[in-house]
Amino acid sequence: MTSQIVIRRPDDWHVHLRDGEMLNAVAGYTARQFARAIVMPNLTPPVVTVAAAAAYRARIMAALPADTRFTPLMTCYLTDDADAAEIARGYGQGVFAACKLYPAHATTNSAHGVTEVRTLVRVLEVMQRIGMPLLIHGEVTDAHVDIFDREAVFIERVLTPLVEDFPELKIVLEHITTSEAVDFVSGSGAGIAATITPQHCVINRNAIFDGGIRPHFYCLPVAKREHHRLAVRKAAVSGSPKFFLGTDSAPHAIGRKEAACGCAGIFNAPFALESYAQIFDEEGALDRLEGFASEHGANFYGLPLNDGTVTLTREAVAVPATITAGDGKLVPFHADETLPWRFVG
Ligand SMILES: NC(=O)N[C@@H](CC(=O)O)C(=O)O
Numbered sequence: 001m002t003s004q005i006v007i008r009r010p011d012d013w014h015v016h017l018r019d020g021e022m023l024n025a026v027a028g029y030t031a032r033q034f035a036r037a038i039v040m041p042n043l044t045p046p047v048v049t050v051a052a053a054a055a056y057r058a059r060i061m062a063a064l065p066a067d068t069r070f071t072p073l074m075t076c077y078l079t080d081d082a083d084a085a086e087i088a089r090g091y092g093q094g095v096f097a098a099c100k101l102y103p104a105h106a107t108t109n110s111a112h113g114v115t116e117v118r119t120l121v122r123v124l125e126v127m128q129r130i131g132m133p134l135l136i137h138g139e140v141t142d143a144h145v146d147i148f149d150r151e152a153v154f155i156e157r158v159l160t161p162l163v164e165d166f167p168e169l170k171i172v173l174e175h176i177t178t179s180e181a182v183d184f185v186s187g188s189g190a191g192i193a194a195t196i197t198p199q200h201c202v203i204n205r206n207a208i209f210d211g212g213i214r215p216h217f218y219c220l221p222v223a224k225r226e227h228h229r230l231a232v233r234k235a236a237v238s239g240s241p242k243f244f245l246g247t248d249s250a251p252h253a254i255g256r257k258e259a260a261c262g263c264a265g266i267f268n269a270p271f272a273l274e275s276y277a278q279i280f281d282e283e284g285a286l287d288r289l290e291g292f293a294s295e296h297g298a299n300f301y302g303l304p305l306n307d308g309t310v311t312l313t314r315e316a317v318a319v320p321a322t323i324t325a326g327d328g329k330l331v332p333f334h335a336d337e338t339l340p341w342r343f344v345g
Pocket residue numbers: 016042107108109137218219220221248250251264265266
């Protein structure tokens with residue numbers, strides 16, 4: 001039985017580091033495990049300019065010890081009046097690594113998101129030309145569409161025509177949750193990829209209602225039926241270069257989760273690699289963890305692979321019930337569980 005995993009230093013291709021006190025509390029968890037991370041721009045107000053992204057990047061580095069080897073990769077939040085020239089300038093200067101498309105009102109802090117993808121034609125043309133990836137929260141927001149169908153309907157109504165109109169545009173369908181998403185990405189060209197979170201490999205929708213409402217298992221897109229979980233999990237461990245690691249770690253203070261209208265988001269950064277290692281181990285695919293965690297994403301983005309390695313050992317690790325964050329508390333994914341793999345560093 002394998003007792004140790006050594007892989008090239010991995011990257012997290014989708015994370016929410018927040019700002020202010022929360023940023024100070026959570027940034028270290030991501031920087032400890034990952035060499036780079038694609039940092040989501042859904043702050044209030046959202047990150048839409050090169051200057052705002054550069055300033056946010058500086059705040060992230062200031063939240064970490066000076067000797068931390070971590071590179072935040074910044075993203076531009078697309079709005080209906082997104083500025084193609086500003087976006088191209090930010091990409092050219094190495095400030096923006098990608099643009100993020102939130103359908104308006106699809107998820108946390110998406111009120112400024114895009115109402116009609118059609119309005120973005122100019123921006124998408126430029127992105128396609130310069131090779132800048134478009135990252136998508138793939139859910140329709142139509143209230144008539146059942147919440148469990150919103151990803152599949154987005155693929156049909158929005159993503160399929162988008163790929164037809166912009167065949168060379170690099171697209172990452174973020175945090176996929178359905179067999180429809182797996183099939184769409186698998187059946188598309190090399191320019192279409194997806195990130196996969198640990199939670200969508202581990203839980204199905206029953207977890208959200210297990211003996212009562214469980215707000216710490218609520219995120220968007222919401223977890224789906226078991227057969228979807230199995231499809232997503234199979235894609236993660238498949239070895240396909242189209243699927244790569246993106247935790248979607250999305251911290252919300254405990255009081256904002258345990259509330260009459262609790263926020264969507266699962267905080268998985270503190271034990272992210274432990275969680276993925278367990279999944280790959282259970283699937284007999286530990287030899288594919290390195291591709292998923294450390295190679296496929298970088299290759300898709302056209303970035304160099306990281307130097308150095310990280311190690312996990314087969315050793316029980318107890319996940320605490322809560323984690324202190326400033327004056328408040330966060331509940332981590334796997335709270336109160338014991339995981340079989342320990343991140344050593
Ligand atoms: N995933 C979530 O449930 N929440 C994310 C937003 C997002 O990634 O959709 C957040 O910012 O809290």
